[in-house]
Amino acid sequence: MDPIFLVWLISALIFGLVCAGIAPTKNRSGIAFFFAGFVLSLVGLIICITAPMAPPKGMRAHKCPKCNAETNVDEDSQTVECWQCHLVSPNT
Ligand SMILES: [Zn+2]
Numbered sequence: 001m002d003p004i005f006l007v008w009l010i011s012a013l014i015f016g017l018v019c020a021g022i023a024p025t026k027n028r029s030g031i032a033f034f035f036a037g038f039v040l041s042l043v044g045l046i047i048c049i050t051a052p053m054a055p056p057k058g059m060r061a062h063k064c065p066k067c068n069a070e071t072n073v074d075e076d077s078q079t080v081e082c083w084q085c086h087l088v089s090p091n092t
Contacts, residue, residue, distance in 0.1 A: 015041045019048040027054040065089055 019037030023030040028051065036044040055061050055072040062073045062080050069084040073091055081088050 012038045012041060015045055019044055022048045026051055027056055062091065 016034040016038035020030040020034035023033035033048050036047055038044070040047065058075060059072040060075055061070055063070050064080075064082040064085060064087060066087045066089075067082065067085045069082055071080070071083050073080045077091050079088050080091050
C-alpha cells in the first residue's frame, strides 16, 4: 500500500473521529460530523467546531417576536413564554 495514501487515510480517520466526538456536545449527528471531518479534514473540523447548537430531540428553537431572544420549546406546546421579556406567543 502506498505510504502517502496510508498517511492520508489515518489523518482522515482521526479528523473524522474527532468531529464525531464533537457532534453530541452540539446535539448533532455523529455520522454526519464524522464524514465532514473525514472528507474535509481541517476545514471539516473548523466547520464542526463553529456549528451552532441544535435544539435537543423533541424540541425546536423559538425566537421571541418582541426581543429576539431564542429558547428551546417542546414541539407539542401551543404557546411559548419568553424567558427574557415574558411575552406569551403562539408556538409557530
Ligand atoms: Zn422576548
